[in-house]
Amino acid sequence: MLDKIWDRHTVHTQIDRPDLIYIDLHLLHEVTSPQAFEGLRIAKRHVRRPDLTFATVDHNLPTTDRSLPIHDDLARNQIAALQKNARDFGITLYDVDSEKQGIVHVIGPELGLTQPGMTIVCGDSHTSTHGAFGALAFGIGTSQVEHVLATQCLPMDKPKSMQIKLSGKLSKGVTAKDVILGIISRIGVDGGSGHVIEYTGETIKAFSMEERMTICNMSIEAGARAGMISPDATTISYLMNKIPLEDIEDVKSLTDSWLDLASDKECQFDSVIEIDARSLEPCVTWGTNPEMSIPITESIPNPEKATSQEAKQAMQRALSYMDLQPGVPIQNISIDRVFIGSCTNSRLSDLQAAAAILKGNKVNENVKAMVVPGSTAVKKEAEELGLDKIFVDAGFEWRESGCSMCLGMNPDILNPGERCASTSNRNFEGRQGKGGRTHLVSPETAAGAAFKFVIVNVCHRGSNIDAEAVATAVTSALFLNVC
Secondary structure (H helix, E strand, O other): OHHHHHHHHHEEEEOOEEEEEOOEEEEOOOOOOOOHHHHHHHOOOOOOOOEEEEEEEEOOOOOOOOOOOOHHHHHHHHHHHHHHHHHHHOOOEEEEOOOOOEEEEHHHOOOOOOOOOEEEEEEOHHHHHHHHHHOOEEEOHHHHHHHHHHEEEEEEEOOOEEEEEEEEOOOOOHHHHHHHHHHHHOOOOOOOOEEEEEEHHHHOOOOHHHHHHHHHHHHHOOOOOEHHHHHHOHHHHHHOOOHHHHOOOOOOHHHHHHHHHOOOOEEEEEEEEEEHHHHOOEEEEOOOOOEEEEEEEOOOOOOOOOHHHHHHHHHHHHHHOOOHHHEEEEHHHHHHHEEEEEOOOHHHHHHHHHHHOOOOOOOOOOEEEEEOEHHHHHHHHHHHHHHHHHHHOOOOOEOOOOHHHHHOOOOOOOOOOEEEOOEEEEEOOOOOOOOOOEOOOOOOHHHHHHHHOOOOEEEOOOOOOOOOHHHHOOOOOOOOEOO
């Protein structure tokens, strides 16, 4: 699939030089674009394809009442700059009060902008999310943002290809978030370095589009340039409800072209990893990168058992930062905060899964919990389904859409020493606030953590939830497995 898309988008190639690749879709947000636009002004250049360029505000945007002034100078100035740049250069902006506003990697698919076979870039590493549709999607730096704005092309060396094949049916309670954490824990945060990962196998095919987006979203956390999944009937079904069919002359020809993108059976990958999905379990991160995760039934690992001195030192530093001791069951670790949101897990199905766990329960008095829908549209749909009432009745804060607590860039941050069960994608030191400690989990697990002061692992994708088991779980500060 990588070869097919790359070949179709190569504008120029030269020996010992990067290929020049055409970009189909350029997504922007308020944080990584100001310097790029300023570069255009200095060089007296215009945006080459404003019709293929879309912007939104998400990273630094407060998720509280939109009618209130933005007090943070940096956030206010960044948003104002994007508003001006969009006006000056003729770019579509889904602004603060737009019904289409949201996290850039949430609105791209839901607005039908993301389609199979595209090359997609954004000044954000988790652009890999869009690869779930069979697109080649990757993050770029600010200088590259300027280059794409000016030329609609990007010089780039072709990455290697990696296949990760997942076979078998997932065990009860294992979610897409658990799958990608399990993959990263096995191959490491640099396991996919220099590669585009294509996820294949019956396990992947069984996932919904939103679950596939979760998988591809965190490909970057395995060091990969991008993650991809071949388009299939699931992809087509999703997009037929998103794109304006009246603008398409031949829908069947279009969908056939999408299906043709799938990797040929005889194709050769640069590397292949096969994983029995039945071996995967619900995961919780214990350290300061996504590789440092363990099944919820296990205990904090001992650095003395590390395979190298470097690994030992990294584990020791992580344990020190996280204030954890080797050998302690992850189920015995208390939390202070719960965050449900981010471009990884803030879509409607994520909120539905969390709400199913919360219904009829109350957030523990020792926990502060919040849910942040991934877009204004997701928020509206969730409210139409009554999910907001479930969250609010349980004691969650129901917020406006945005990146929120994912990245410690806006008012939604952890205090030093606070421990958070988070559905986001990174658990680096200070990622959610200086001194904050992050445990990456699924939406279901995060929801359970909120009302029991615990991390509860429940069943996914329509399976029956054992509400009684959840309701009667121990009330001490534990990570709890109820599957």
